[in-house]
Amino acid sequence: xxxxxxxxxxxxxxxxxxxxxxxxxxxxxxxxxxxxxxxxxxxxxxxxxxxxxxxxxxxxxxxxxxxxxxxxxxxxxxxxxxxxxxxxxxxxxxxxxxxxxxxxxxxxxxxxxxxxxxxxx
Numbered sequence: 814x815x816x817x818x819x820x821x822x823x824x825x826x827x828x829x830x831x832x833x834x835x836x837x838x839x840x841x842x843x844x845x846x847x848x849x850x851x852x853x854x855x856x857x858x859x860x861x862x863x864x865x866x867x868x869x870x871x872x873x874x875x876x877x878x879x880x881x882x883x884x885x886x887x888x889x890x891x892x893x894x895x896x897x898x899x900x901x902x903x904x905x906x907x908x909x910x911x912x913x914x915x916x917x918x919x920x921x922x923x924x925x926x927x928x929x930x931x932x933x934x
Contacts, residue, residue, distance in 0.1 A: 821843070827843055834854045835851075836851055836855055837850055837851060837899065837930075864927050866927075870883045872924070877906060877913050879908075879910060880906055880907075880908025881908045883906060886907070887904060887905045887907060889903045889904055897931075900928065901917030901921075901931060903917065
């Protein structure tokens with residue numbers, strides 16, 4: 814592939830790679846990168862198609878002390894693609910003293926999640 818590149822409308826194309834899409838790719842922000850179903854992701858040899866983790870509520874409370882005691886987390890918007898309604902776009906942390914709106918990407922980054930495609934179980 815040396816000296817080769819992909820182009821769109823005469824310009825070098827933005828390309829990306831992910832080891833697992835969870836069953837749906839994300840919208841890449843370009844006309845040629847729409848979100849779409851990925852039927853190949855769920856094969857039995859994919860160790861990261863399904864994942865789970867635990868986030869300790871005390872860790873959330875320490876990061877957001879104004880909340881007080883964390884009472885619940887409400888997912889307020891998803892992208893609409895795939896299981897659970899898709900990846901989390903926004904959510905609200907509800908505490909005894911206050912509420913804090915955050916993005917799914919922020920929650921993912923702060924708590925080491927594999928993706929913004931999660932459900933609260």
